[in-house]
Amino acid sequence: MPAAAAAVAAGLATGPGSRVTRFAKSTAASVTPVRPGKTHTLSPLDNAMERHTAHVVLYCRAAPGLDREQLKESLSEVLSLYPAMTGRLTRREGGEGAPADAEPAQRGWVVKCNDAGVRMVDARAAATLDEWLATATGDEEMDLLYYEPMGPEPYIWSPFYVQLTEFADKSYALGLSCTHIHNDPTAAALFFQAWAAAHRRTTSTYPPFLHAPAFEVSPASPPPPPPLLAEKSSAASPASADAAAMSSATFHFPEPAVRALLSSLEPGTTPFAALAALFWLRITGGAAGGERELTLALDFRKRMYAPLPWGYYGSVVHFTRARADLASGLPAVAAALDAHVAGVPEEDLWRAVEWLHARQQQQEAGAAGPFQMYGPELTCVALDHVPMYGAEFEAGAPPARVSCHVGGAAGEGLVIVLPAAEGGEARDVVVTLPAEAMARVCRDGEVLRHGAQVVFGTKAGKEA
Template sequence: MSAGAAVAAAAEPGSRVTRFAKSTAASVTPVRPGETHTLSPLDNAMELHTVHVVLYCLAAPGLDREQLKESLSEVLSRYPAMTGRLTRREGGEPAQRGWVVKCNDAGLCMVDARAAATLDEWLATATGDEEMDLLYYEPMGPEPYIWTPFYVQLTEFADKSYALGLSCTHIHNDPTAAALFFQAWAAAHRRTTSTYPPFLHAPAFEVSPASPPPPPPLLAEKSSAATPASADAAPMSSATFHFPAPAVRALLSSLEPGTTPFAALAALFWLRITGAADGERELTLALDFRKRMSAPLPLGYYGSVVHFTRARADLASGLPAVAAAVDAHVAGVLEEDLWRAVEWLHARQQQEGGAARPFQMYGPELTCVALDHVPMYDAEFEPARPPRACRAAWAGQPARGW
């Protein structure tokens, strides 16, 4: 951990969060000289997006700022790509084009902060915009090889509880991988082994199709809408919704037996936002495919395995039928659909002269992301002290929606 510039200023005027120091967090174990981390076509496709996760931790005797920094440096030894820097391969062999991580131990950015509230006060009163003050992120500049792709903010509350805020480019991590990093960090803090250790390399994603495949319709539509200005899209608004367990159970009891919580909530938002219109409507779903592959990837796979697909339903048929349609669509998505997308993204990435500009994968249409598989609340930094709450966000430049 090396010291950096001190920053004694509130995150925003009137904010209850004050950032007072910035430093570099490095791994305790250096990587081998010349080591690189290959990024898949799915990783490269996420260039316009960022991932933000906040984990709230209750006060505990072994939970303080210096101990958290020490365990962070320990866990970074298992994630050499996190402390590296992005570089773009241009020209040369087609299979070498795109982003790659140079694992050079440059470290990630650590920001120290304090909040003028107890954790309970914060959770009861903080707005979505205030929660963004628990995160620090600097967009990529014109020199990516000196830019830090990962940022961690440690915010101490008045009762000695903490908010751990992780921000990173989606090129490195999808929401599942980012959330499970907290699992590994918590295990390092407890001096135990992570239940979901990082799996850093998936050769199956190193595709090289003999001929460019036809574009999947959804991705073709998104890519055709890409413009040079699309990277500067306006920030989205933010809102936080809390669904207590009894409310979710009551919702599920009103639906068909076996309806998943994801389908129930996705259908609820779909109906409330779109309205009960006549005729079929489409909803974009983002599904994690780690365990849906014929050769499943470990849950701890480091990278993006998000597949975008569209469900159709007649919204006038009511909530039970719409939720059933979402579940049926999710169950029917084929692995071949994922590989068709991977191969097309790979072929597009290899176009000469940067002709294939990045495009928006999430949105702008209503998009529901399935994250019910992520065991977020298992990230115990102290025994019998599970996280009090967590929030996740991912979007464009930068993310604003929880």
């Protein structure tokens, strides 16, 4: 093998015993060139996510119009709607990309829309889709995603990676990985809607909305820090060894199981609050915990007075801290979470945006660095309202499953509540915890008693 090919193969390698083989890397370019000099400014919320990545896997069953070359063709077509995806990150600090007297709101990371393209990886899995869903672990699922961290030269680094994995039955896993600076999990998931529409040669239900001027704040004076963000910014980051010890599993709750769970709680309890409370209690051993706090990550697109379209390209994640007495039991804890979510004022989001903007200016002056937003404390993400299953690459054939992960969430753990394929009140819950705690939760009697089916568990959990 030539030296260059060997280097590429080494970079694409999966772990020992993996059923996924990556065999090629290429670049997907837009079919429509971007006008010279076009840039895309990132908001303070975007810039705050420098430590994190977003990863979405879409599982599609075999269909006559679903093959590797057709998927690549439609990807190039849809990238014409997303010029920022094919661009490269650069700093606007008076050098390349902006004058020295640039307005503060224009500083930080900015995207040069230069048509450099999106990195693509081709792969095959030695299993049918059904075999994979029945036997794969959460860690194996990460083999369906490919990502390279930003190096010392961001202007040549691709912020987006797409992996096309073909199963033995001609089904596909479409894996999208990107820096959270560009997109939050909602935006990453809904990109598939536009891709699927391009594949069917129709118009997307959620076209990209690329600019929100309201986020370009410039406060007259530095605002006081929101307590939660102040605490996060001063917290020590988990060691890299701790980050490597994290493990993931997905729990599927069929609609009858969620309905049974809700029937045991206070009337009006939402599925999100019920499942967030259940996992909070089981992860922390909450019966003896007393009053505790849980960080919630809420998508604020539709919670704003002037709501943003679903297709907004960027981050609109607001972090807020809920409090409950864990010794009071599941019904009371779920009710406390629902009450907190319903009562988060929009003003809290704007205070966070203003403070992050002011801190961004300090960061550029060397006075502050990026910090961990998801964690290190236990964090629960509400995504079960996001219409993830409308990405039909073949009309009438929704995805068999959609999975979502957030990188850089080391610490106590991350719980993501998602919609499930069958719709209604069914939910999937993707849990990332330290490996030992993850194995314990996969075997937890209370979680299983409430109807959870472990889809992507740990090896220990599956053996149990």
